[in-house]
Amino acid sequence: MSNAGETRSVIVERTFAHAPEKLWRALTQPHLIGEWLMQNDFAPNVGHRFKLRGDWGGVLDCEVLVVEPNHTLSYTWDFASDDPNFALRSVVTFTLTPAGAGTQLRVEQAGFRSDQKQALGGAKFGWEKFLGNLEQTLARLE
Amino acid sequence: MTLAENLFESLGDRTRRSIFERLAVEGELTVHALTAKAGVSQPAVSKHLGILKGAGLVRARRDGRETHYSAQPQALGPLVDWIGFYGSFWREKFDRLDELLSRMDQ
Numbered sequence: 001m002s003n004a005g006e007t008r009s010v011i012v013e014r015t016f017a018h019a020p021e022k023l024w025r026a027l028t029q030p031h032l033i034g035e036w037l038m039q040n041d042f043a044p045n046v047g048h049r050f051k052l053r054g055d056w057g058g059v060l061d062c063e064v065l066v067v068e069p070n071h072t073l074s075y076t077w078d079f080a081s082d083d084p085n086f087a088l089r090s091v092v093t094f095t096l097t098p099a100g101a102g103t104q105l106r107v108e109q110a111g112f113r114s115d116q117k118q119a120l121g122g123a124k125f126g127w128e129k130f131l132g133n134l135e136q137t138l139a140r141l142e
Numbered sequence: 143m144t145l146a147e148n149l150f151e152s153l154g155d156r157t158r159r160s161i162f163e164r165l166a167v168e169g170e171l172t173v174h175a176l177t178a179k180a181g182v183s184q185p186a187v188s189k190h191l192g193i194l195k196g197a198g199l200v201r202a203r204r205d206g207r208e209t210h211y212s213a214q215p216q217a218l219g220p221l222v223d224w225i226g227f228y229g230s231f232w233r234e235k236f237d238r239l240d241e242l243l244s245r246m247d248q
């Protein structure tokens with residue numbers, strides 16, 4: 001594929017009715033991260049290597065890249081696999097911006113190769129999600 | 143018919159979808175093993191497997207008298223958009239984050 005070297009990003013934004021300081025805690029304290037994202041051994045120090053463990057048994061290899069308290073958090077989000085379709089190297093960046101009494105949270109996940117459409121970060125979770133999405137897609141077609 | 147249309151056609155049937163899902167999750171299975179839970183006859187399962195095979199979604203491996211079938215996830219390439227997958231992944235995680243924030247102390 002000619003554009004195999006290009007990468008794409010996922011960007012999701014939402015405004016929460018909570019202060020940036022509170023969001024920052026949820027993003028950086030391991031027991032809180034575990035409640036909304038995945039089990040982990042995160043520490044808010046640049047260069048710290050940690051793992052995110054999914055309910056489906058998959059393990060993501062991560063390294064902290066940027067820590068600007070209450071503003072920016074960035075880490076790598078890699079999934080090792082011998083199958084190039086499933087291997088993933090990406091960077092996740094959270095950006096917090098005050099919005100009235102709340103906070104706008106933006107997550108950008110960058111590094112998806114454009115020739116790598118079916119890599120789902122691996123294993124069963126991916127399949128279940130995929131099949132769920134497929135079900136919806138098919139329902140729309142009918 | 144394009145490849146994507148062929149895939150949609152193949153997976154447009156509920157029984158075929160459940161056969162494919164079992165192969166994707168459980169790995170290689172024989173027609174007998176698939177028939178035991180499919181809720182349809184063995185000839186029907188074989189016919190569904192033939193259609194899935196035609197779309198490149200399953201592979202057959204002959205071993206003695208038994209044929210073993212396995213899912214070929216790479217065939218799904220035209221249907222699966224990783225960008226869409228992680229988009230819904232983060233939206234779902236943000237829902238959980240919102241619930242967590244509501245439970246947390248100021």
